[in-house]
Amino acid sequence: MATLLRKAARVSLSGSLLSAGGRPGRLYALSYFGSNSRNSSTSSKVKVDLDNSSGIAVVKFQGPPVNSMGMDFLTEMAIGLDKLELDKNCRGIILTSAVPKVFSAGLDIMDMYGKTLEHYELFWRSVQDLWLKLYSSSKIMIAAINGASPAGGCLMALSCDYRILADNPRYKIGLNEAQLGIVAPFWFKDSMVNTVGYRIAEESIQFGVMYSPADALKIGLVDQVVPEDKVLSTAKEKMEKWFDIPDHARQISKSMMRKPTIDRMLANRETDIKNFVGFISKDSIQKSLEMYMAMLKMKKG
Numbered sequence: 001m002a003t004l005l006r007k008a009a010r011v012s013l014s015g016s017l018l019s020a021g022g023r024p025g026r027l028y029a030l031s032y033f034g035s036n037s038r039n040s041s042t043s044s045k046v047k048v049d050l051d052n053s054s055g056i057a058v059v060k061f062q063g064p065p066v067n068s069m070g071m072d073f074l075t076e077m078a079i080g081l082d083k084l085e086l087d088k089n090c091r092g093i094i095l096t097s098a099v100p101k102v103f104s105a106g107l108d109i110m111d112m113y114g115k116t117l118e119h120y121e122l123f124w125r126s127v128q129d130l131w132l133k134l135y136s137s138s139k140i141m142i143a144a145i146n147g148a149s150p151a152g153g154c155l156m157a158l159s160c161d162y163r164i165l166a167d168n169p170r171y172k173i174g175l176n177e178a179q180l181g182i183v184a185p186f187w188f189k190d191s192m193v194n195t196v197g198y199r200i201a202e203e204s205i206q207f208g209v210m211y212s213p214a215d216a217l218k219i220g221l222v223d224q225v226v227p228e229d230k231v232l233s234t235a236k237e238k239m240e241k242w243f244d245i246p247d248h249a250r251q252i253s254k255s256m257m258r259k260p261t262i263d264r265m266l267a268n269r270e271t272d273i274k275n276f277v278g279f280i281s282k283d284s285i286q287k288s289l290e291m292y293m294a295m296l297k298m299k300k301g
């Protein structure tokens with residue numbers, strides 16, 4: 001019976017939940033995925049390794065020093081996710097980091113500082129695009145969080161179906177935007193509310209709280225805390241459990257849960273870009289970012 005279910009589960013709905021929702025999908029070349037048992041692709045910031053026999057793809061961030069989400073990272077992630085979304089051999093995706101101690105430092109602050117309005121617009125569209133791909137993926141997404149995960153790093157984890165965090169008190173996670181003098185946009189907030197509930201999100205976002213693994217587990221921001229050397233293996237074990245559920249049933253259930261949040265973002269996408277560009281280009285906000293970057297550098301010296 002289990003084997004039968006697994007076979008049935010292999011018949012997956014094509015495309016992300018976005019295209020399953022009736023929106024036009026986009027087609028991308030599948031150049032690097034052949035019929036070998038393992039397909040790897042490495043670009044400068046992201047490594048994708050799909051094991052065809054298990055159906056698990058590991059997407060590793062490899063942009064030292066802190067895997068910040070700049071234009072290169074956003075573009076490479078978008079291409080990698082599009083390819084995996086279209087690959088029938090892939091049933092689940094694990095996000096993790098190849099950089100010691102950091103999952104992702106979130107959006108690259110240098111992409112939000114001292115740039116043109118056109119740059120801010122393009123950058124924000126790319127950030128939205130990545131979130132849409134992650135949040136609406138038809139695949140099972142597990143975050144194997146093996147380092148610090150502030151702001152955009154936390155958002156990537158929140159977009160997954162399951163979160164495993166390494167048990168190291170230095171690996172804090174949260175939407176800390178308020179601490180930088182910026183504001184978590186509504187879809188960051190929605191992702192947090194959908195995970196931890198309204199009351200906790202309200203406090204968490206206003207204070208920009210960064211949670212220790214123990215506290216993140218307590219509020220449900222992560223689902224499991226495990227020793228650092230077990231993060232990836234636990235993610236793979238967990239994925240096998242998710243694989244027991246037939247894909248079509250899981251995908252439709254996922255879509256049912258996430259569609260209102262995705263639709264809200266799509267309906268407000270252009271306004272959100274306008275708000276971001278207007279907000280980030282203000283002198284006072286630019287000053288806050290400058291001071292924050294200086295503070296990060298001072299902390300080192």
Ligand SMILES: CCCCC/C=C\C/C=C\C=C\CC(=O)SCCNC(=O)CCNC(=O)[C@H](O)C(C)(C)COP(=O)(O)OP(=O)(O)OC[C@H]1O[C@@H](n2cnc3c(N)ncnc32)[C@H](O)[C@@H]1OP(=O)(O)O
Pocket residue numbers: 065066068101102104105106107108109110148150151152153176177180182183184185275276279280293296297300
């Ligand atoms: C009303 C309308 C509202 C509309 C919406 C408006 C606005 C929304 C706007 C934006 C939303 C943004 C979300 C984000 O993601 S903002 C990014 C937030 N990120 C952080 O705060 C993380 C900051 N970094 C850290 O805390 C630490 O670096 C970290 C714990 C990740 C790692 O610590 P470690 O000690 O290992 O490394 P460091 O020495 O601190 O850093 C090394 C190196 O990297 C630089 N750096 C760190 N983070 C970033 C970053 N996010 N972007 C760019 N660069 C970063 C750091 O300055 C060091 O550089 P250098 O000194 O070696 O040159």
